Amino acid sequence: MTSHSGYTLHHPQWLRRRVSTWWWLSRWRYFKFILREITSVFVAAAVVLLLLYVAALRRGPDALIAFQSWLSRPPILAASAVVFFFTLIHSITWFNLAPKAMKVRLGNIPVPPALIAAGHYFAWLVISLALAWIILTGG
Amino acid sequence: MDSPAHDVLILGGGGAGLRAAIAVAQSAPELRVAVLSKVYPMRSHTVSAEGGAAGVVAKDDSLDEHAYDTISGGDWLCDQDAVESFVRAAPQELTQLEHWGCPWSRDASGHIAVRAFGGMRKMRTWFAADKTGFHLLHTLFQTTLQYDSIHRYDEWFATRLLIDDGRVQGVVAIDASTGRIQAITAHAVILCTGGCGRVFPFTTNANIKNGDGMSLAWRAGAPLKDMEFVQYHPTGLPFTGILITEAARAEGGYLINKDGYRYLQDYDLGTPQLKPVLRSMELGPRDRLSQAFVHEQAKGRTIPSPHGDIVHLDLRHLGEDVINARLPFIRELCLKYQNLDPVTELIPVRPVVHYMMGGVHTNNEGATPLPGLYAAGEVACVSINGANRLGSNSLPELLVFGARAGLAAADYARSAHPPSDHVEAQAADEIRRLHTLLHRKGGRRIADIRVRMQSAMESGAGIFRDAKTLCDAANEIAELQSADVSLDDHSLTFNTEWIAALELSFMLDVAQAIVHSALSREESRGAHQRTDFPARDDSRYLAHTLIYHRHGDAPRVDYLPVTITRWPPGQRVYGR
Amino acid sequence: MPELVNLEVFRYSPEHTPEPRFQKFQVPYNKEWVVLDALNYIKDRTDGSLSFRWSCRMGICGSCGVLINGEPKLSCATFLPSKSSKPIRIEPLRHFPVIRDLIVHIGDFMTKLKKVKPWIIRTNESPLSEGEFLQTPDEMERYHQFSHCINCMLCYAACPIYGLDPLFAGPAAIALAQRYNNDSRDQGAARRMPILSSHDGIWACTFVGECTQVCPKHVDPAAAIQQYKLTAALHSLKSVIAPRGAA
Ligand SMILES: Cc1cc2nc3c(=O)[nH]c(=O)nc-3n(C[C@H](O)[C@H](O)[C@H](O)COP(=O)(O)OP(=O)(O)OC[C@H]3O[C@@H](n4cnc5c(N)ncnc54)[C@H](O)[C@@H]3O)c2cc1C
Ligand code: SF4
Ligand code: FES
Numbered sequence: 001m002t003s004h005s006g007y008t009l010h011h012p013q014w015l016r017r018r019v020s021t022w023w024w025l026s027r028w029r030y031f032k033f034i035l036r037e038i039t040s041v042f043v044a045a046a047v048v049l050l051l052l053y054v055a056a057l058r059r060g061p062d063a064l065i066a067f068q069s070w071l072s073r074p075p076i077l078a079a080s081a082v083v084f085f086f087t088l089i090h091s092i093t094w095f096n097l098a099p100k101a102m103k104v105r106l107g108n109i110p111v112p113p114a115l116i117a118a119g120h121y122f123a124w125l126v127i128s129l130a131l132a133w134i135i136l137t138g139g
Numbered sequence: 140m141d142s143p144a145h146d147v148l149i150l151g152g153g154g155a156g157l158r159a160a161i162a163v164a165q166s167a168p169e170l171r172v173a174v175l176s177k178v179y180p181m182r183s184h185t186v187s188a189e190g191g192a193a194g195v196v197a198k199d200d201s202l203d204e205h206a207y208d209t210i211s212g213g214d215w216l217c218d219q220d221a222v223e224s225f226v227r228a229a230p231q232e233l234t235q236l237e238h239w240g241c242p243w244s245r246d247a248s249g250h251i252a253v254r255a256f257g258g259m260r261k262m263r264t265w266f267a268a269d270k271t272g273f274h275l276l277h278t279l280f281q282t283t284l285q286y287d288s289i290h291r292y293d294e295w296f297a298t299r300l301l302i303d304d305g306r307v308q309g310v311v312a313i314d315a316s317t318g319r320i321q322a323i324t325a326h327a328v329i330l331c332t333g334g335c336g337r338v339f340p341f342t343t344n345a346n347i348k349n350g351d352g353m354s355l356a357w358r359a360g361a362p363l364k365d366m367e368f369v370q371y372h373p374t375g376l377p378f379t380g381i382l383i384t385e386a387a388r389a390e391g392g393y394l395i396n397k398d399g400y401r402y403l404q405d406y407d408l409g410t411p412q413l414k415p416v417l418r419s420m421e422l423g424p425r426d427r428l429s430q431a432f433v434h435e436q437a438k439g440r441t442i443p444s445p446h447g448d449i450v451h452l453d454l455r456h457l458g459e460d461v462i463n464a465r466l467p468f469i470r471e472l473c474l475k476y477q478n479l480d481p482v483t484e485l486i487p488v489r490p491v492v493h494y495m496m497g498g499v500h501t502n503n504e505g506a507t508p509l510p511g512l513y514a515a516g517e518v519a520c521v522s523i524n525g526a527n528r529l530g531s532n533s534l535p536e537l538l539v540f541g542a543r544a545g546l547a548a549a550d551y552a553r554s555a556h557p558p559s560d561h562v563e564a565q566a567a568d569e570i571r572r573l574h575t576l577l578h579r580k581g582g583r584r585i586a587d588i589r590v591r592m593q594s595a596m597e598s599g600a601g602i603f604r605d606a607k608t609l610c611d612a613a614n615e616i617a618e619l620q621s622a623d624v625s626l627d628d629h630s631l632t633f634n635t636e637w638i639a640a641l642e643l644s645f646m647l648d649v650a651q652a653i654v655h656s657a658l659s660r661e662e663s664r665g666a667h668q669r670t671d672f673p674a675r676d677d678s679r680y681l682a683h684t685l686i687y688h689r690h691g692d693a694p695r696v697d698y699l700p701v702t703i704t705r706w707p708p709g710q711r712v713y714g715r
Numbered sequence: 716m717p718e719l720v721n722l723e724v725f726r727y728s729p730e731h732t733p734e735p736r737f738q739k740f741q742v743p744y745n746k747e748w749v750v751l752d753a754l755n756y757i758k759d760r761t762d763g764s765l766s767f768r769w770s771c772r773m774g775i776c777g778s779c780g781v782l783i784n785g786e787p788k789l790s791c792a793t794f795l796p797s798k799s800s801k802p803i804r805i806e807p808l809r810h811f812p813v814i815r816d817l818i819v820h821i822g823d824f825m826t827k828l829k830k831v832k833p834w835i836i837r838t839n840e841s842p843l844s845e846g847e848f849l850q851t852p853d854e855m856e857r858y859h860q861f862s863h864c865i866n867c868m869l870c871y872a873a874c875p876i877y878g879l880d881p882l883f884a885g886p887a888a889i890a891l892a893q894r895y896n897n898d899s900r901d902q903g904a905a906r907r908m909p910i911l912s913s914h915d916g917i918w919a920c921t922f923v924g925e926c927t928q929v930c931p932k933h934v935d936p937a938a939a940i941q942q943y944k945l946t947a948a949l950h951s952l953k954s955v956i957a958p959r960g961a962a
Pocket of ligand 2: 863868930932
């Protein structure tokens, strides 16, 4: 029996390969996945913005005006646009995945995935319109 | 040695082996049972069974009819007491499987649905779409996982039965992943190692079906029974040998020759109807359909192809919906492996070696003549299949007899003696033999010998045989048996070549048993068609062939009368 | 001269080739051949030591998974590409330890499979004499897809989460658990919950979706996992709102 350094008779010597740090670059689909994951950072950013807004609201009208004027500075506006853009992407990819998680049945008939996704988009639209209505008429 | 490693050791993790393991675990939880298999159990070849499993459930059906179909299908070579107890137990076993979760196809009310099958006069074949074996095996495997008393040796290869003191006491096996060779002792051993289709070149059988268990038992002194009866399935895809299940014909498929003519009508199998008629035409028994193909070929009415002559299976008139609902796997296989869509195209098919009716001789409880040795499934011959198995009888067979062999072995194990001392010496011998083989150089390649064996079997012991072709095959096999193989691979870690060499020697044994059994039976019956003895001869051969191994000599053949209970031998009538 | 196909096959043998490498082989091109046929051609004629698993050659036993040009595939269900100028690269499945050449160790999956209890669990037994459990085709439809798993491990090789976190139960095991959860005959969902909803169960999954992409049997394990996330989330919500009532 030829014996090799490291090999002991009858003892398995499995080769364990490491996952490369750059695994997500190896396939387009992995890359898309990482993109989707990264967009969640922007969702968080949107939430932070909202919280800042609420905080300013609590501190009174002056703080609010100061905050709003800060918001309308071009670099912040640009940043907000970016945040909005990625939040949009995140929501869309998220809604597209929704039918996978939800198997809805009406009576005994399974609802087709496209319809479930459509339902999500519809709800999104309704809520957005409602918000827009509150903001535009009430504000 | 005081106590063996296991009470019951099961070789093989296919349908039969797993059913046996559950039977032991449920009936005798205190017994240590083990399943040793050369592949992970869920890879066993039961996984590829497509069509279904027969068991009487319909109101208009009866056990006697199932028994009669089986017996006449087997050309009266079945033991009728075995058949009677088999048909009685089959529905129960299939229901048991349902309780374990098998997704049997249902009718709209939620009851089990049944379909027609070849040679059966009633619809009684339970099915899980056309992946019956797959669902059956995975259900059984997943069910075994709940029993902690079942130990598994996954990817271990058994090379020899340990036998001393007149009883089987365990096996020697190689752990593939490390190459360690070990004696595994047990009070009782159950062989569930499946069939041997790989002895032939063109087969539906997986790479692992090499007749290992048949050879193990044979070398240990147990007789093999009815080995001349090899089933050709009429519809395999050319080149790959992938099976197109009989269910395709049961759903209404036609077999047509080069003129688009349903040629079976010329072979006393009935007259063609638009809808399938039970026990008629395309739903005749497999032996008759495969033989009809050869006759068509002789008349020049088959179609040449690069992989031998073919005829066509026509499913187009069934429509896409029926094909998708009832034969989805067939469509997938045609698309993936033959590049054609059965919804719009004809499927090329030819007869293909499919099943071994013969096997290790057992009684109705799965016991072989060797104390401590049991067998069930395709490796065994009880016999309920006689000279020709009916499609969909094999899956229920492995459940019924797997369970019985499990119970019988458990009973035996409770009162067995501890292993005797000689067993260790035997194991040491075997280890030496295996190591010698591992280091062998300078002989012939495994593949060369295998190919020669396979072509000898095809030309010598095919659908039609005679004394001359069989003698030629016998000589060729004998020569191959004495040839030295050499290995490229001398390592211990997962050495698949080493295992292939051992499988080859098992196959050569089985080939020898087939050829000599066939030579000795001078009549034609079921799947054994001798052109030099074209008629059935009940006066001489209403009997099972028992063939015994003789070291370095031609095997010895003996006969055992068939058990007849209520159905005296008669004519096999189909389509009338 | 018949057309030839070039293959680059991963070799590793702890005894003889402890440093893994790729070995080049040439096989004749044959339009009916799948990659497995090419491997067998090599094994039969040129190098009997090339090691790989296979059995059924009809895509149902699940033995023959490898990476073909980086993609997890069944070698018996992948035709040889014709006229490919680049060699075809064949490697063992990713994320599993390699025992030898193309053979990987899947013991980890076997352990996890058992842990998710993939069998019918009943709280009330009913005797066989009462016949089968009724199950309408529609009830069957709810789990049927998940029952088609052949345990081929392609999804594990595709899942980066499994690569990074070997404790993750993984796509097939979860799909098989969900196969029983969704089965009208089963009453064991509660017993599977602790394992499934643990950190290494469904929550490790970040929904890459690759498992579903590579699955040769359209099991859609990603759907099984996402479905279960919803179930588990609703369950914990219920147990907060109605701690006793939530069963
Ligand atoms: C394509 C196809 C379709 C079929 N369709 C149907 C059908 O529709 N209906 C029907 O009734 N029948 C059908 N059959 C027949 C039926 O499937 C088989 O007869 C049956 O599955 C055999 O089961 P088994 O448990 O005896 O063996 P297998 O399932 O073949 O299992 C054999 C086991 O033994 C193990 N083993 C073998 N040798 C060794 C060794 N040396 N050491 C360790 N382990 C070993 C293997 O690893 C395996 O686990 C079909 C057969 C084929 C090939
Ligand atoms: S889920 Fe699909 S890819 Fe994963 S093991 Fe099962 S069959 Fe293979
Ligand atoms: S060999 Fe069985 S799945 Fe490929």
